Amino acid sequence: MTVNGPRPRHVIIDPFQESAYANAGWDVLRSAGLDPVATLMSVPSSIALPRLLSEGFVADAAFVDGSHRFHEVFVDLYFLRKIVRPGGLIAVDDVWWPSVHTAVRYFERHLGWTAISDAFRGAPIGSGPHGQGEQEVRCKAYRLPEMSFEPPFQDFRGF
Structure with missing residues (x-):
């Protein structure tokens, strides 16, 4: 999570959010109005983290x-x-x-x-x-x- 940057950003990595949890967590986050600053990556962390690093995410x-x-x-x-x-x-x-x-x-x-x-x-x-x-x-x-x-x-x- 980045909070002190010019634009807050929260990244959730959960390859099972849809298949195992029917998007319950993501739906709650969206219903709280946080989806503009949140990103759900539905892939394993071993794929998501190198991708974030290559994008320069801090x-x-x-x-x-x-x-x-x-x-x-x-x-x-x-x-x-x-x-x-x-x-x-x-x-x-x-x-x-x-x-x-x-x-x-x-x-x-x-x-x-x-x-x-x-x-x-x-x-x-x-x-x-x-x-x-x-x-x-x-x-x-x-x-x-x-x-x-x-x-x-x-x-x-x-x-």
Whole structure:
């Protein structure tokens, strides 16, 4: 979502909005009169995000609630890092899943993403999805570094 630009713009990426949800979310957004600033992209994020990047789209923030497969989460975060402005925010849903947590961990460890500890207040949702017994939160927000950079490949560490 871009809010500080000359024209606010909200982009929703949901390949299942029509087929699985009968456009319920999109219809509510339109009935609220937000369709002039909103765009629904009914394709997978792995197609939509590179397209937005190639169009020069820049966002202040993003919310990720997509696939829970590691490689798909990683691809989403990879492209969002290039789309969300330096110092911007990326919120990620379902970080308690090992696949999602592991993808996010890479960006924390190698690219300077900083978790915002009190972004989603409230009680933890309970034990992790595979019975690890730890208290987990569902969503986490991350602030991107003020300057974008590429780490040297020699500095790679496991995550």
